[in-house]
Amino acid sequence: MSAFLEIDTLSAVLHGSSQRLLRSVRLTVDRGEVRGLVGESGAGKSMIGKAVLGILPAAVRIVEGIIRLDGHDILAMPASERRRVIGATAALIPQDPLTALNPSRRIGPQITNRLVDILGWSKAAAKTRALELLDEVHIDAPERVMASYPHELSGGMRQRVLIASAFAANPKLVIADEPTTALDVTVQKQILKLIREMQARHDTAMLFVTHDLGVVSKVCQKLTVLYAGKVVEDTAVAAFFEAPQHPYSKALLAATPKYTDPFASLLPVHESVIASANAEITAADQEWRHGR
Amino acid sequence: MAGETPLIRVSNLCVNLPDMTRKPLFGRAPLLAILHDLTFDIPAGSVLGVVGQSGSGKSTLARAMLRLIEPSSGQITFDGQDIAHFDEAALKPFRRKAQMIFQDPMSSLNPRHRVERIVATPLVINGQNDARARAAEALDLVGLSRSFLTRYPHELSGGQRQRVGIARAIAMRPQFILADEIVSGLDVSSQAQVLNLLERLVRELKLTLAFISHDLSVIRRLCTHVLVLRSGRIVEHATVEDVFGNPQAAYTRELMDAIPLPDPDQPGWKA
Amino acid sequence: MPDGRSAVKRRASLRLWLSGSWLALVALAALLAPWIAPHDPLAQDLFAGRLPPFFAAGADPAYLLGTDSLGRDVLSRIIHGARIALTVALMAGVATALLGSLLGLLAGYLRGWTDIVISRLVDIWMAFPPVLFAILLIAVIGTGLTSIIVAIVVIDWTRFCRVVRAEAMNQSKMDYVASATIAGQGRASILWREIGPNVLPTIAALLTLEMGIAVIVEAILSFVNLSISTDAPTWGGMIAEGRTSIHQAWWVLVFPLVVLFLTVLSFSQLGEGLKDRFDPVLR
Numbered sequence: 001m002s003a004f005l006e007i008d009t010l011s012a013v014l015h016g017s018s019q020r021l022l023r024s025v026r027l028t029v030d031r032g033e034v035r036g037l038v039g040e041s042g043a044g045k046s047m048i049g050k051a052v053l054g055i056l057p058a059a060v061r062i063v064e065g066i067i068r069l070d071g072h073d074i075l076a077m078p079a080s081e082r083r084r085v086i087g088a089t090a091a092l093i094p095q096d097p098l099t100a101l102n103p104s105r106r107i108g109p110q111i112t113n114r115l116v117d118i119l120g121w122s123k124a125a126a127k128t129r130a131l132e133l134l135d136e137v138h139i140d141a142p143e144r145v146m147a148s149y150p151h152e153l154s155g156g157m158r159q160r161v162l163i164a165s166a167f168a169a170n171p172k173l174v175i176a177d178e179p180t181t182a183l184d185v186t187v188q189k190q191i192l193k194l195i196r197e198m199q200a201r202h203d204t205a206m207l208f209v210t211h212d213l214g215v216v217s218k219v220c221q222k223l224t225v226l227y228a229g230k231v232v233e234d235t236a237v238a239a240f241f242e243a244p245q246h247p248y249s250k251a252l253l254a255a256t257p258k259y260t261d262p263f264a265s266l267l268p269v270h271e272s273v274i275a276s277a278n279a280e281i282t283a284a285d286q287e288w289r290h291g292r
Numbered sequence: 293m294a295g296e297t298p299l300i301r302v303s304n305l306c307v308n309l310p311d312m313t314r315k316p317l318f319g320r321a322p323l324l325a326i327l328h329d330l331t332f333d334i335p336a337g338s339v340l341g342v343v344g345q346s347g348s349g350k351s352t353l354a355r356a357m358l359r360l361i362e363p364s365s366g367q368i369t370f371d372g373q374d375i376a377h378f379d380e381a382a383l384k385p386f387r388r389k390a391q392m393i394f395q396d397p398m399s400s401l402n403p404r405h406r407v408e409r410i411v412a413t414p415l416v417i418n419g420q421n422d423a424r425a426r427a428a429e430a431l432d433l434v435g436l437s438r439s440f441l442t443r444y445p446h447e448l449s450g451g452q453r454q455r456v457g458i459a460r461a462i463a464m465r466p467q468f469i470l471a472d473e474i475v476s477g478l479d480v481s482s483q484a485q486v487l488n489l490l491e492r493l494v495r496e497l498k499l500t501l502a503f504i505s506h507d508l509s510v511i512r513r514l515c516t517h518v519l520v521l522r523s524g525r526i527v528e529h530a531t532v533e534d535v536f537g538n539p540q541a542a543y544t545r546e547l548m549d550a551i552p553l554p555d556p557d558q559p560g561w562k563a
Numbered sequence: 564m565p566d567g568r569s570a571v572k573r574r575a576s577l578r579l580w581l582s583g584s585w586l587a588l589v590a591l592a593a594l595l596a597p598w599i600a601p602h603d604p605l606a607q608d609l610f611a612g613r614l615p616p617f618f619a620a621g622a623d624p625a626y627l628l629g630t631d632s633l634g635r636d637v638l639s640r641i642i643h644g645a646r647i648a649l650t651v652a653l654m655a656g657v658a659t660a661l662l663g664s665l666l667g668l669l670a671g672y673l674r675g676w677t678d679i680v681i682s683r684l685v686d687i688w689m690a691f692p693p694v695l696f697a698i699l700l701i702a703v704i705g706t707g708l709t710s711i712i713v714a715i716v717v718i719d720w721t722r723f724c725r726v727v728r729a730e731a732m733n734q735s736k737m738d739y740v741a742s743a744t745i746a747g748q749g750r751a752s753i754l755w756r757e758i759g760p761n762v763l764p765t766i767a768a769l770l771t772l773e774m775g776i777a778v779i780v781e782a783i784l785s786f787v788n789l790s791i792s793t794d795a796p797t798w799g800g801m802i803a804e805g806r807t808s809i810h811q812a813w814w815v816l817v818f819p820l821v822v823l824f825l826t827v828l829s830f831s832q833l834g835e836g837l838k839d840r841f842d843p844v845l846r
């Protein structure tokens with residue numbers, strides 16, 4: 001049986017350049033599974049999520065590879081068909097809860113509009129569904145929140161609204177793009193628990209993009225580590241935290257601060273690790289050019 | 293001397309700022325109390341971690357301590373002198389002794405100046421005649437080669453920019469440095485580098501440091517004392533061993549429990 | 564490494580090239596007008612009136628772009644007109660930029676009372692209809708080159724002031740300004756050495772735009788006969804004259820119009836190009 005989301009040898013370049021931003025990326029996400037996508041800034045982790053959702057910036061071009069979503073080869077489809085498939089199966093929990101909501105519209109219509117306009121629900125059904133979802137994300141007064149404007153809600157509340165909105169159309173795949181980076185730690189904890197709860201309840205496949213290994217250990221079962229757009233490690237979370245395999249992953253874990261063990265953490269990534277990772281990239285690029 | 297005479301003593305510090313969200317169409321915005329009656333010492337040679345969530349007032353505290361804003365009331369005694377209400381002219385000697393490292397190295401480095409000018413300008417203003425030599429020396433101290441002197445900030449990586457920010461601060465050979473969330477925008481690998489560098493500089497240059505952060509793990513590693521702020525009030529202030537070994541305030545406990553450690557079996561996170 | 568920046572750079576440099584070349588040509592014409600103009604721009608030859616340009620039937624090769632109804636050489640008048648146009652553009656543009664930017668920088672950086680006074684002044688100033696204002700002003704102080712320049716400065720300093728004030732406010736919020744304060748740098752020095760260079764691209768872009776506007780304003784004032792003496796060769800004056808004989812001699816109207824259009828367009832394109840070039844992040 002094949003996985004719900006399959007990405008195979010996906011490579012992307014910046015327009016007008018031969019430098020690859022994604023280097024033959026391969027990963028899968030099953031139903032009911034959360035896969036963490038980890039890397040430092042510029043590693044291409046958000047780009048993979050954007051590629052799956054069909055929202056890559058115009059300057060980024062996919063040069064090879066397959067993205068199979070629920071069995072559909074979405075890169076081979078005409079654009080309109082692709083949008084329909086993605087819209088019906090996938091949803092996004094964005095990073096910044098402030099800019100992701102339209103500041104001049106009330107919360108209610110921002111959740112229901114998509115259901116009514118695109119999926120053809122009746123207004124009453126959409127409203128019932130929105131209230132039900134706000135209740136699911138533990139918002140105490142859903143009616144009042146529906147009538148509020150985004151600026152009247154706290155950051156945590158806005159992120160709850162966005163989570164409710166992401167799950168509104170019963171997506172089978174949810175892509176969470178650094179959903180707690182802008183939040184305080186105490187709020188982050190609540191939101192992470194909520195995301196996990198919602199994912200389990202709806203049995204969705206989830207791709208969780210983050211730079212924080214601590215967050216990965218709380219939410220994910222599988223883990224893909226990226227370096228410069230290349231997958232350097234693909235493993236189960238429990239195994240990873242016991243013994244990371246790739247030198248770069250090891251260094252990343254050692255550099256992550258831990259207040260419980262201050263002197264065993266915060267070890268700078270050694271230059272030799274970076275050098276060998278870069279050498280690996282160069283070798284992979286050479287092989288790739290040769291193969292084409 | 294360390295521990296006996298505090299380098300900085302903050303007493304009954306209050307800061308009120310105009311609340312622009314409630315500004316009426318005409319007239320002044322009402323004042324909003326950001327910091328309430330803060331009192332604490334920073335002993336010479338110590339590293340004080342200031343922790344709090346957004347809205348706790350930690351950045352306002354930073355700006356008040358370095359007199360980028362004037363406190364509404366209270367005293368800030370630096371090296372025996374109350375500087376809380378000095379004007380710019382009277383602050384001049386203080387400006388030589390207290391420096392700041394900023395959160396966002398992109399906005400804190402003038403994009404039109406080369407690294408050499410960025411690091412040397414404070415020295416020139418304060419009448420150092422060997423400014424260029426000392427700028428180069430400061431760059432050595434933060435582990436950047438001299439080829440960086442002629443680069444512009446946008447040509448550097450995030451970690452390198454932050455090191456230029458540190459070089460600018462230490463070039464003046466200050467007694468006190470305030471670091472405001474200086475690693476929160478960095479990747480973990482450069483974060484570890486910058487923190488290790490700061491740790492070494494504090495030791496070698498005998499600095500007193502106030503380190504503002506939202507990340508208790510980082511504070512645990514770097515600091516000797518911790519001050520926990522919540523809504524502009526001090527919740528807890530003790531040595532780092534006491535705060536982490538036996539936190540007194542429930543809020544401190546809550547903050548610590550909320551940190552996701554890179555460990556799948558961390559207690560308190562199971563559904 | 565080739566990336567998005569080089570594409571921006573290429574586009575910007577082509578733009579800079581084209582607009583720069585045209586403006587250089589106009590500037591050269593203005594500088595060398597007495598030597599390169601084939602005829603005296605004021606000399607009338609009533610027997611050679613309304614001669615068509617060189618490519619039309621019945622043209623006199625001595626008059627490349629034809630003559631107007633009084634037999635004056637169109638090309639020579641355009642070349643001499645460039646002198647007036649560029650003088651106005653340069654003087655009015657720079658004076659406007661200096662006055663407006665200075666007030667804008669002070670208001671945006673110092674804030675407080677300075678800002679309140681300057682901003683209110685701008686608001687009040689901008690409530691006057693500009694063309695009426697200019698005509699009134701010239702009616703009071705009399706026509707002439709200086710009057711035109713003064714009129715443009717008096718009307719347009721507010722444009723600089725507003726934009727520069729906003730930009731100075733943005734820059735003042737940056738930490739590098741806080742850092743300079745901590746270093747003990749004085750306010751004048753911060754304004755001049757820290758904020759100034761970062762506002763300069765905005766000023767440069769506005770300045771070139773303003774030069775284009777100055778050329779247009781001068782043309783408009785000439786058109787309504789409020790510029791320098793009616794005899795003097797100005798592009799606006801030529802267009803006004805050409806309008807009356809458009810059916811008999813279209814070239815009297817069209818050539819100065821095309822030159823005016825290209826010059827104003829070049830100024831605005833130069834501004835855009837310079838802005839890209841000045842941006843340290845794109846450079």
